[in-house]
Amino acid sequence: MFRLPAILPATRHVARASLRQSSLLPRYMTTAATQNACEPHEPTFLKSVEAYFDNAAQLSNVSKGTLGHIRAVDSMIRVTFPIELDNGETEVIEGYRAQHSRHRLPVKGGIRYSEEVDLQEVEALASLMTFKCAVVDVPFGGAKGGIKIDPKRYTVDQLERITRRYTMELCQKKFIGPGVDVPAPDVGTGPREMSWIMDTYRQFNLSDVNSQGCVTGKPLEQGGVRGRTEATGLGVYYGIREFLTYPEVQKSTGLSGKMKDATVVIQGFGNVGYYAAKFFESNGAKVIGVGERDCGIYDPEGLDVEALFNHHRENGTFKGYSDKAEILEESVQILERECDILIPAALERQIGLRNVDKIKAKIVGEAANGPVTPAAHAALEKRGVVVVPDLLLNAGGVTVSYFEWLKNLSHVRFGRMNKKWDESVRTKLLNVVEENAGRTLTEAERKQIVHGAEEADLIYSGLEDTMISSCEETRQTANLKKVDYRTAAYINAIQKIGAVYEGSGMIFMN
Known part of the structure; x- marks a missing residue:
């Protein structure tokens, strides 16, 4: 059971990291949306990650000095640069990049465009990326970046100039490169921005034959990989499927272990939520509820995911989709509907002390980063609700990003040599x-x-194998240490990172 540490002072909130495609629903962060479920004294996402880390660190058998090194952020930069607007005025743009751990190189993490971005936010998400990569045995350190803008306020031309100038700053400061730091899409960015980043990097590194590998999440024609778009949602499905087969999970939840008998509610219908819903539905589960920014929709008889997605894309709302489906004016209410599996795939801090007692799901799968606060996590575990943690469940995106990076370094499409x-x-x-x-x-x-x-077959196969192995490894540690799955995942990550540091030695430490 997770032991809740002393509550730390509140600081700025962060939002979830996930792939954004222009063809899918955009996600936008609002501070109010991350506060409604939480009491004022509950910690921010950064403090929550630190609390989870500290709790697991006590059980990890890693030395105190190494733990201190793992916990700290290695490097951070803050850059500012001017951009001329169409009206002739000049605006100063602010950008950040944090490299949490360089125990493995390159470091890996997305770049988000949001007015909520600040240095503490990218520091928090960089930390989580380090642990996420370690849990699924992706040989990267963790990083994260962002530009403090609302992308809706700028033209495509302005966004391109902002992206290229930010990339130039990263190039000058050695914060990007296929062997140094490899960004990816995040909130407010997608394949288009990744193409601009790659092209800018190439202009500064003309002789780098591996320049395509400086960023992932690219379009196929620019060196992207098939299967990257749906990777995080598919990984969520694979992870929940595995946990359903564990006898101890079946005993705790009363579920049969068969996907076709499960009902699913998903909060968030962007890239991750949409594809997770698609894979649950196509494998026999019944998706009975979906929540988005403006409202939620619930039908105990089941929803047609593709038809619902098309309706929302065309109308910007779930309203008018069906006469028999119930529309929830408050989107967060979808979390409180009865279901077997609840997938928060939107923002952080969506389940806190204000609503945790209303959660009726038997399994909560964190497709978003930090949707459950530490106090709410403890309350769910006490009631026997199985919580599958974010650093394990939503690692499909970084796993397939790793495959894209390997493809770029090998300069050959997967399957070409052996099909x-x-x-x-x-x-x-x-x-x-x-x-x-x-x-x-x-x-x-x-x-x-x-x-x-x-290529797509091999990507799916590699992702499935990764999720199966990582889930089983987390399960074994949880059973051995008699802890919850989140603590077990953190223990595994800490031990793997610690083994690298202690095995290689830390130069100039003594």
């Missing part, structure tokens, strides 16, 4: 089987069996 060879071997084997069985398969059957793995 036809695999098909040739399978065809010969199938011919032998058909001869001995005395039956010839149909053309459709043959294609299904013979089909060689393409």
Whole structure:
């Protein structure tokens, strides 16, 4: 059970990190939305991450000196630069980048555009990225960046100039590069911005043959990888699917362990929430509720995810989608509806002391970063609700970003070298089987069996294997240490990072 430490003073809030695609619903952070569920004394996301870390550190068997090194942020920069607006006025833009841990290189983390961005925010998310990468065995350190702007206020031309100038600042200060620091999309950014970043980096590093690997989340034609868009949502599905199979989870929740018997409510219908909903639905679960900024929608008989998404994209609201579905004027109320699996995939601090007693779900899967406060986490665990933590469950995005980085360094598309060879071997084997069985398969059957793995197949396979292994590793630590899954995930991350530091030694420490 997580032991809640002394409450620390409140500071600025942060919001969730997730991939943003221009074709999907945009997410916007509002301070009020991250306060409604929480009491004034509950800690911010940064303080929550530190509290979770400190709690797990006591059980990690890592030396005090190493723990202090892991907890601290390695490097941070704050840059300012002017941008000329269409009316001739000049505006000074403020940007940040934090590198939390360089025990592995490069460091990895998104860049967000939001008026809520500040140095403490990127510091908090950089810390979480370090632990997230370690939990899923992605050999990166953690980083995060942001520019303090509301992207809706600027033209495409202005956003390009802001992005390129920010990248130039990172280049000059050695805060970007395929072997140093590899950004990715986040709130307010997407493949377009990543293309601008890559092109700007290339102008400053003309001889770097690996320049495509300076950033991930790029369009396919710019070196992106198939499967990156849906990676985080797919990882959420894989993680919940695995936890449903654990006997101790079935005993605690009373669930059968079969996805087709589960009901799901999702808060947030952006990139992560939409794809998580799609994968739950396509694998037999019933999505009965979805919440977005303006309202929520609930139907115990189930919702058609694709039809709902198209309706919201066209109308900007769930209202008018169905006569039988209930519309919730307060979006946060969707969290309080009865369901088997609740997926907060929106902002941080959505479940706090003000509403934790109203949560009726049996499993809470954190698709967002920090949606549950420490006090609410403790209350859920006490009631037997299984909480699958953010640093494990939403790590699908960074996992597939790792695959994209590997693709860029290898300069070859996954599957290109072996697809036809695999098909040739399978065809010969199938011919032998058909001869001995005395039956010839149909053309459709043959294609299904013979089909060689393409890039998307390999990405999905790699992500699934990563999530299965990481969930089982977290489970084993939880059972061994008799702690909750969040504490277990942090323990695993701390021990892995500590092993790197202590195994290599820390030069000039003594």
